[in-house]
Amino acid sequence: MSKKSVSRTVCKSAAEVPGATRADLDRLRAAMQRKVDMSEIPERTRFHRLTRDRKGRLPPRRSLIRDAVERRMKDLHLTVYRLWKIARTHYPALSQSAVHEFLGGRRQLELPSVEALLAATGLRVIPGKRKFGSSSHQGRS
Secondary structure, three states: OOOOOOOOOOOOOHHHOOOOOHHHHHHHHHHHHOOOOOOOOOOOOOOOOOOOOOOOOOOOOOOHHHHHHHHHHHHHOOOHHHHHHHHHOOOOOOOHHHHHHHHOOOOOOOHHHHHHHHHHHOOOOOOOOOOOOOOOOOOOO
16 A cells, blocks of 8 residues: 655744845845856857846746747738737637747747747748757768
C-alpha cells in the first residue's frame, strides 16, 4: 500500500521571516556582477541583461510568431478582437484575453492556440535552415 503524501502549509508573517544578512546581500551583488558562463549555450554569443522600466516591469519577450502575426494583422487590417473571432473558428477554447495578452507580450500560448492564430491570419510554419546552434541533429531519423 502506498503512502499518502501529507502537505503542511506554514503561515508566517513578514515579521517572522528573517531578513537577508549583509553577507548574503554582498554575495548576491557580487554574483550579479560576474560574467555569465555561456559555454553550455551554443546558440548565443553574447548575453544582454534585461533592464526593467521605471515601474519595474521586464520588457516583453521577443517572438517570431508574435511578430509575424502582428505584421499579418496590419496587412489584413484586423483588430485583435476580429483576429480572435476568426481564430475561434479553428480553436473554440481560445479566450479573448489570451490573444490580447499574447500579442502584448505578456503571455505565451499553447500549440492549439498558436495554430489557430496562424490559421486565422493565413500564416504557416515552414522548416528551413537553422540560424543558430549546431546541425548535429539534422539527418537523424
